[in-house]
Amino acid sequence: MPELPEVETTRRGVAPWSVGQRVLSVEVREPRLRWPIPADLPQQLCGQQITAVERRAKYLLFRMASGSLLVHLGMSGSLRVIRDDSPLLRHDHVQIQLSSGDRLRYNDPRRFGCMLWLGSGESHSLLEGLGPEPLSDVFSGELLYVRSRGRRGPVKPFLMDGKVVVGVGNIYANEALFMAGIRPDRPAGKISLARYARLVEAVKQVLTSAINQGGTTLRDFVGGDGKPGYFAQQLTVYGRAGAPCTGCGRPLREVRLGQRSTVYCVACQR
DNA sequence: CGCTGACCCTGACGGC
DNA sequence: TGCCGTCAGGGTCAGC
Known part of the structure; x- marks a missing residue:
């Protein structure tokens, strides 16, 4: 499903409801993605304020004081802001409760996506060696x-x-x-x-x-x-x-x- | 290093 | 109606 425009569309849709919010809780309903969701991901996120939502390649990066939540949507993933009481659906693998009362829901039928924690100052092999952004001047x-x-x-x-x-x-x-x-x-x-x-x-x-x-x-x-x-x-x-x-x-x-x-x-x- | 193919997984669709 | 093969927007990895 998502190529860069879809990921960027997701970023723009999610950012206004996420930035400035604090993570109250994280519910991992299915950890078996492309790589397993780390067991300590909820505790890394809880209590932290989201300061920015950025994108590098097709990765979304939720910036927080002690690190970043790295999300990839794979072939079939989506990330949505839930502002009402709509029920959880099949393949809603992760739900993040925000201090505003809104929730972020990650859905991915094929589970080719990933959700990982990146500590401050740490680099990640997934982000190393990537070429330039296609919309930057470096891409010529x-x-x-x-x-x-x-x-x-x-x-x-x-x-x-x-x-x-x-x-x-x-x-x-x-x-x-x-x-x-x-x-x-x-x-x-x-x-x-x-x-x-x-x-x-x-x-x-x-x-x-x-x-x-x-x-x-x-x-x-x-x-x-x-x-x-x-x-x-x-x-x-x-x-x-x-x-x-x-x-x-x-x-x-x-x-x-x-x-x-x-x-x-x-x-x-x- | 460059290139190819297998593989991860679920679901939709067409043919029989 | 059901079963089976094929295909799908992503990326990694092993092997040559």
């Missing part, structure tokens, strides 16, 4: 060009490699490559600097646009405020295999690259 055509030299693998998995740049998942990699007119299976090391500059602009544009529309809702994504995202209506290639290309009308082709479905136009993308 030059960066992709330099990092790709000598690489024979296709450009799409390269673009989705978190050590190169973070936050470009399968939906937006497909969309950005279409926007930039680049075939997803072209060897990364053979693409020119000028074309990489186009690709970077496309990534920034598609991510920014998706964030502004509250992310992409497929199946049941909801942001922190419980509202769906509206970017799905603008997807040009993802999920449209066989349908006509919005540029030339020819049917879009689907292949698998790095075990991910890849959709592109054989005419518009070279």
Whole structure:
């Protein structure tokens, strides 16, 4: 479910109700996520005030005086603010009671996400070695060009490699490559600097646009405020295999690259 | 180091 | 109606 725009949408939805609040209690109903939720997580959080909610790559970081709560939504996770008495649902694995009376609920059917504690000053292996944020100035055509030299693998998995740049998942990699007119299976090391500059602009544009529309809702994504995202209506290639290309009308082709479905136009993308 | 495929897990969907 | 295979927005890890 969540790519960077969905995680950022969640952050924006959750932050106003979280920042300044104190954690009263933490109920872990199912600790078996990607990595088990540490048994001492509740005691680390309890009594602490949330000072900020930040995002690095697709990780959410709830900042507190003695450390940070690190949350990843995996493929199917969501984090919502509960402001009424709505009942707990299937796969609501963690509930955090805030001093305002509101609650944060973490739901994740597939349990590919994680929820970990990061002490102040500690680094975490999950956050080390990550590439730059895609919406920062560090992410440039030059960066992709330099990092790709000598690489024979296709450009799409390269673009989705978190050590190169973070936050470009399968939906937006497909969309950005279409926007930039680049075939997803072209060897990364053979693409020119000028074309990489186009690709970077496309990534920034598609991510920014998706964030502004509250992310992409497929199946049941909801942001922190419980509202769906509206970017799905603008997807040009993802999920449209066989349908006509919005540029030339020819049917879009689907292949698998790095075990991910890849959709592109054989005419518009070279 | 770069690349590939297996794997973690539940649920939805299509074919029979 | 039920059963079975396939696929899904994430990422790590082992092996070559």
